[in-house]
Amino acid sequence: GAVVSQHPSWVICKxxxxxxxxxxxxxxxxxxxxxxxxxxxxxxxxxxxxxxxxKATYEQGVEKDKFLINHASLTLSTLTVTxxxxxxSSFYICSARGDSGALLGVQExxxxxxxxxxxxx
Amino acid sequence: xxxxxxxxxxxxxxxxxxxxxxxxxxxxxxxxFMWYRQYSRKGPELLMYTxxxxxxxxxxxxxxxxxSSKYISLFIRDSQPSDSATYLCAMSAxxxxxxxxxxxxxxxxxxIRP
Numbered sequence: 001g002a003v004v005s006q007h008p009s010w011v012i013c014k015x016x017x018x019x020x021x022x023x024x025x026x027x028x029x030x031x032x033x034x035x036x037x038x039x040x041x042x043x044x045x046x047x048x049x050x051x052x053x054x055k056a057t058y059e060q061g062v063e064k065d066k067f068l069i070n071h072a073s074l075t076l077s078t079l080t081v082t083x084x085x086x087x088x089s090s091f092y093i094c095s096a097r098g099d100s101g102a103l104l105g106v107q108e109x110x111x112x113x114x115x116x117x118x119x120x121x
Numbered sequence: 122x123x124x125x126x127x128x129x130x131x132x133x134x135x136x137x138x139x140x141x142x143x144x145x146x147x148x149x150x151x152x153x154f155m156w157y158r159q160y161s162r163k164g165p166e167l168l169m170y171t172x173x174x175x176x177x178x179x180x181x182x183x184x185x186x187x188x189s190s191k192y193i194s195l196f197i198r199d200s201q202p203s204d205s206a207t208y209l210c211a212m213s214a215x216x217x218x219x220x221x222x223x224x225x226x227x228x229x230x231x232x233i234r235p
Contacts, residue, residue, distance in 0.1 A: 006164075034223075041129075043209060043227040044165070093164050110223060112157075112164035 003027055004096050006113035013084055014121055021079045021116045023094030029074035030096035034110060035067070038091040050077055084120040092116045124148050127210055127226030135234050140197040144210035144226045147191065151212040151224075154186050156195045159207045159228065168208075169195065200233045207231070 003026040013019050023033055032051050036044040048064075050056040050071035058064045068080040077096075081088055095110035127144045134140055142156075152173055157165035169184040171177045171193075177184045183196040193212075197204055210226040 004164075041230075044225045046222060049222070091162070095164075111167065115162070115164045117162065 002098070002111045004030075004094065004111050004113040006094055006116050008116060009114060010117040010119075012119045012121065015085050016083055018080055018082045019084055019118060021081075021092055021094075021118075023077045023079070023096070023113050025075045025096040025098070025111075028096075028098040030077070030098055031074065032097045033071055033077040034095045034097075035069060035077075035079050036093045036095065038093060038115075040091075044093065047079075081118065084118070086120045089118055089120045092118060122147055124224050125210065125212060125226045128229055129227050131230040131232055133232040133234060134200060136200060136202060138200050138233075140195075140200050140204070140231060140233075142195040142197075142208050142210075142229050142231070144193050144212075145191055146193075146212060146224075148212075148214065148224075149188075149191065150214040152215070153213045154184070154193050155211040155213075155223070156182075156184055157209040157211060157225075159209060161206075165209055202233045202235050205232045 005024045005026055007022045011019055034049050035047045037047050038044050046059050047062045048056045048058045048069050050069045052071050052074050056069035066082055071077040093112055093115040095112045097110050125146045154171045156169045158168050159165040171184050171186050174186045174188045181198045185194040207228040207230050209228045211223045213223045
């Protein structure tokens with residue numbers, strides 16, 4: 001149980017285009033989803049926290065108009081990188097935390113997706 | 122000072138050795154402690170989860186938390202080449218609140234030599 005998927009797994013795009021990344025919780029309902037960015041050989045940096053049906057909370061220094069987050073259902077959150085530039089090239093990882101319930105076992109922790117590698121040319 | 126400090130390594134040990142990975146932290150409010158394993162170009166995978174102080178064992182892995190010293194450890198016994206990965210410690214003050222965040226260490230790159 002507690003599987004999180006991401007799509008696509010990698011994407012290459014031209015500078016100035018927008019890219020949408022999907023994060024899905026496959027076997028549980030995720031009341032909260034998190035979006036992280038990870039540069040090579042660095043740790044995860046939290047970008048934003050989103051709760052189903054409400055606006056995302058962005059970390060300091062993260063542009064909310066550039067990184068649009070939608071958490072429209074309990075199993076899906078999307079991150080759209082708008083007008084992407086080469087400096088946005090990174091590994092984007094989502095995680096999901098479920099509602100209380102026995103399904104997850106360790107019910108309050110986060111389960112991570114496999115990540116999406118974005119390369120902006 | 123970072124909230125969570127972790128030696129980035131790399132750490133290289135021979136197969137079969139006992140591996141010790143550590144993190145220190147500064148926020149005494151942290152109560153939930155986790156270790157994640159991340160293979161190259163993959164998302165982190167939860168390995169161990171501990172609440173408050175004490176030890177927890179799962180197969181070849183043992184997690185220790187010493188809240189008085191603000192120090193946590195992960196031990197890997199009988200290390201295997203497949204254990205080669207980056208290990209991230211993580212901690213949080215309140216897991217049940219939707220506002221709570223997990224703070225990650227920078228990760229230690231571990232290599233097990235056959």
